[in-house]
Amino acid sequence: MFEPILVPESAAIAGWLIALALFIIVEAATVNLVSIWFAVGALAGLITSLFTSDLLYQLLAFALVSAAALAVTKPLVARMRARKPAAVLGLERNIGRRAVVVQPVRPGVPGRVRLDGVDWTAVCDTALEEGGECVVTAVESSTLRVEPAQQPVAAEV
Structure with a gap:
């Protein structure tokens, strides 16, 4: 055979x-x-x-x-x-965190925000004024995409 x-x-x-x-x-x-x-x-x-x-x-x-x-x-x-939970690496760990606007952000015009003492270029679909708070929603290269932070509702007395 x-x-x-x-x-x-x-x-x-x-x-x-x-x-x-x-x-x-x-x-x-x-x-x-x-x-x-x-x-x-x-x-x-x-x-x-x-x-x-x-x-x-x-x-x-x-x-x-x-x-x-x-x-x-x-x-x-x-x-x-x-x-094993997926590790959040690098800049992605900033998603969901609050930052302070240090240079006004306009739709289509980047501004600057400060997060943990570091200034970042930021973009937003709505206008953000200097001193306002925003929340990081995404990281695109070295630019943070942000949206206005929702202020906590004050408890009624």
């Missing part, structure tokens, strides 16, 4: 070691899980090559173990990522 493809033991071991090293290097060079499953599969191929020189069995071990590693780890990683 099928004639086995026999690979010299030293060549098979060298091939699987090279594949294993490449998969590990690719995995280390990326921030996402990309080839860890194939590295585990290459390790299985390497171990299989110690017992048989038939390339079909080695490739079968590689494919089955890679698929099993993927099937086992993918749901675990998805659950871990779902539990």
Whole structure:
């Protein structure tokens, strides 16, 4: 039926070691899980090559173990990522915060606002006067998009 493809033991071991090293290097060079499953599969191929020189069995071990590693780890990683809240980085942390207008802002004409002692270029769809308060709604490059702050309603006595 099928004639086995026999690979010299030293060549098979060298091939699987090279594949294993490449998969590990690719995995280390990326921030996402990309080839860890194939590295585990290459390790299985390497171990299989110690017992048989038939390339079909080695490739079968590689494919089955890679698929099993993927099937086992993918749901675990998805659950871990779902539990981890998205980090708010950089300027996005200013969204929702209040700032003080230091240079009037007009629709289509940027002004300046002060947030945490730092002056920022700001744009707004409505006019904002100097000294007024505003809320940051978005960050566009190094410009803050703001809107007038809603003043808290005074409690009636």
